[in-house]
Amino acid sequence: METTAIRGRLNWQAARVISVSWETASVATIELEPPDWAGHRAGQHVDVRLTAEDGYTAERSYSIASAPGEPLAITVERLEDGEVSPYLAGELRAGDELELRGPIGGYFVWGPSDGGPLTLLAGGSGVVPLRSMLRHRVSTRSGAQARLLYSARGWEDVIYRDELGQYGDGIRVSYTLTRSHPPGWTGHTGRIDSALLAEVAWPAGANPLAYICGPTSFVEAAAAGLVGLGYPPERVKTERFGATGGR
Amino acid sequence: MDALDGNALDGNALDGNAIGGLLIDVFGTEMTAAATTCATCGASRPLAELVVYRRAPGTVVRCRTCGAIVMVFVRRMERTSVDLSGLTSLSEPRALWASGRVTICPGHTARGSHRDTRSWYAVTWARSCAPHSPTCEPRREEPTQC
Numbered sequence: 001m002e003t004t005a006i007r008g009r010l011n012w013q014a015a016r017v018i019s020v021s022w023e024t025a026s027v028a029t030i031e032l033e034p035p036d037w038a039g040h041r042a043g044q045h046v047d048v049r050l051t052a053e054d055g056y057t058a059e060r061s062y063s064i065a066s067a068p069g070e071p072l073a074i075t076v077e078r079l080e081d082g083e084v085s086p087y088l089a090g091e092l093r094a095g096d097e098l099e100l101r102g103p104i105g106g107y108f109v110w111g112p113s114d115g116g117p118l119t120l121l122a123g124g125s126g127v128v129p130l131r132s133m134l135r136h137r138v139s140t141r142s143g144a145q146a147r148l149l150y151s152a153r154g155w156e157d158v159i160y161r162d163e164l165g166q167y168g169d170g171i172r173v174s175y176t177l178t179r180s181h182p183p184g185w186t187g188h189t190g191r192i193d194s195a196l197l198a199e200v201a202w203p204a205g206a207n208p209l210a211y212i213c214g215p216t217s218f219v220e221a222a223a224a225g226l227v228g229l230g231y232p233p234e235r236v237k238t239e240r241f242g243a244t245g246g247r
Numbered sequence: 248m249d250a251l252d253g254n255a256l257d258g259n260a261l262d263g264n265a266i267g268g269l270l271i272d273v274f275g276t277e278m279t280a281a282a283t284t285c286a287t288c289g290a291s292r293p294l295a296e297l298v299v300y301r302r303a304p305g306t307v308v309r310c311r312t313c314g315a316i317v318m319v320f321v322r323r324m325e326r327t328s329v330d331l332s333g334l335t336s337l338s339e340p341r342a343l344w345a346s347g348r349v350t351i352c353p354g355h356t357a358r359g360s361h362r363d364t365r366s367w368y369a370v371t372w373a374r375s376c377a378p379h380s381p382t383c384e385p386r387r388e389e390p391t392q393c
Contacts, residue, residue, distance in 0.1 A: 010271045047268040061265055104267035106277040107295035216258050238296065241265070243258040 116144025123214020
């Protein structure tokens with residue numbers, strides 16, 4: 001690993017794992033302390049690199065879960081057939097070191113100067129960068145009103161469930177559960193469609209700014225839905241992470 | 248952000264956000280918000296909204312409107328070969344070539360022009376290259392300091 005910073009290059013560094021906490025049965029938030037970290041913007045990600053004993057390396061990108069000003073944290077969903085995520089969300093322990101570089105990204109980012117109102121659409125672990133934006137909105141006391149629609153398989157799969165339930169004025173959180181829902185569930189069910197978006201997203205007339213993150217198929221459907229409701233494409237920012245969250 | 252018109256979008260496809268780190272390696276700065284123009288259909292959009300495939304040998308970036316290949320990155324040893332010939336323009340105010348680790352296919356990668364405006368840089372590539380040749384040998388270029 002390089003030990004001196006080179007201008008114009010992101011350097012890999014060994015971050016210390018401060019804590020690992022579980023959000024759901026298969027999703028963990030990992031708090032990290034990199035030796036060289038100048039801060040990040042809400043919506044950015046880090047690249048994580050694992051190196052095997054034989055020198056083989058695997059890299060993945062993970063969205064930053066914490067708000068700017070907070071300690072660096074990533075939230076990782078363990079994919080049973082994954083190469084990297086079972087190690088991160090399963091083997092990694094406080095005190096371990098994890099090689100990463102970042103922060104990365106200058107497009108799918110939000111700050112108070114970007115304003116609102118915000119339409120945030122999350123598919124599964126796509127909620128992670130949007131959570132960073134919401135926490136940033138709260139910590140900066142931004143007046144940007146936000147509506148989050150979170151599509152999850154089931155209620156037990158909802159990440160940050162307690163936190164999302166505690167947001168107050170100015171942030172409205174809606175859920176749609178696509179596979180199963182608890183008895184008495186009165187929220188939305190099924191995949192997002194135009195009717196659901198028309199009900200929960202800001203109307204286009206409010207000049208909202210939209211951020212969509214999730215599996216590619218989710219993002220395509222959600223983005224097309226918002227444009228169908230009259231959102232200008234340049235006000236719809238998207239981030240896709242493949243079929244099942246390849247990261 | 249519009250769909251890849253006329254092409255069934257592969258569910259494994261990523262977007263330009265996913266190669267933010269690679270782009271910093273190559274260009275020396277954050278590039279996902281850079282403006283791009285497709286040389287095939289003329290569509291303009293932020294780099295982050297382009298379609299990215301990382302499962303091919305190397306990284307292939309396609310236009311979301313017409314599906315044409317607009318950028319290719321191939322890493323060999325410590326070098327990254329870059330082919331930008333599918334773009335007519337790539338504009339990021341702070342971009343500069345990062346280091347000698349970036350290799351450019353001569354004649355096949357559109358050449359950069361640098362405009363020095365105080366302490367920042369505007370880099371715009373004009374499409375002026377021949378079709379890619381598989382026999383092309385990448386050549387090391389020294390970093391350009393504006």
